Amino acid sequence: MEALLNTEDVGRESVRIVNALRRELDGVSAVIGLSGGLDSDVVARLTVEAVGAARVKLFTVLQEGMEDRHVRQARQTADDLGIPLRTVDLGGIPHGFVEAMSAADPDEAFQPDGLLDPARAKCSLRTVILSTYQDRGYVVVGTSNRTEIETGFFLPFGDGIWHFGPIAHLFKTEVVSLAHVAGTRQEVILQPPSAGFWPGQEDLEDLAYWLHNGGPIGRQRVFTEEDDAQVQDIRAQLTLERIDRALLALAKGRSDAEASAASALPLVLVERLRLVREGAMRSKRRPMGCRLDLPR
Incomplete structure (x- = not known):
């Protein structure tokens, strides 16, 4: 049977990731988007362990369909780490964006009232925030895991863009194991994985x-x-x-x-x-x- 990261390896892997983050962020600050989910929580905690809270910028995005628990958990993560959470309210922008795309290119049949096109727009607009911070000198630390990458559950020009992905080599179950070491709250560990694009999405x-x-x-x-x-x-x-x-x-x-x-x-x-x-x-x-x- 192929081996996933086991309990004995988790501690060593955590140290390896922290050391890698320390090298990658030598003399610079990091920006991380918090979704209220497990992956971004783990990445934020390990990054703070690597370079300290003063060199980590955390933000979350308010968008239509986002469940309250995701916002609450993002704030709890930031509070745990002693970092102000920058909350960017993008409201109905994704819906309006897809409407504009539909009007501009009717051949593509973009659906402003569907699930997929607005979800893609939400993901893409989050990347605009990362790009804006990056141009001020921040290093973008990604939160994608290997399960997402292997199955294509990401946007190449959206959440797939980052300077360094500290958990991109780990499958989701391995990130769950790492979360116990990193100090992730139990509520976050136990919740079903979700991008949070619409209520009940899993x-x-x-x-x-x-x-x-x-x-x-x-x-x-x-x-x-x-x-x-x-x-x-x-x-x-x-x-x-x-x-x-x-x-x-x-x-x-x-x-x-x-x-x-x-x-x-x-x-x-x-x-x-x-x-x-x-x-x-x-x-x-x-x-x-x-x-x-x-x-x-």
């Missing part, structure tokens, strides 16, 4: 829709009641550890059958997970900044 349910779809969903599509029922059947079989073990096996070149055995996921779901992963490789993980005078 990452595992979103992934179930992607698996049913056979890959990442580009344009919003209509799911029938039968589709929804099948998605819920898929969701019932998903756990973070099963997904991470399957992704690790696939990343190491194992067959679908071997990945199924390693993860306890049904073979048909591993086959679909491979399609999702390959789709992410094509659409989300293309090289960026390519130039004619540089090797590719």
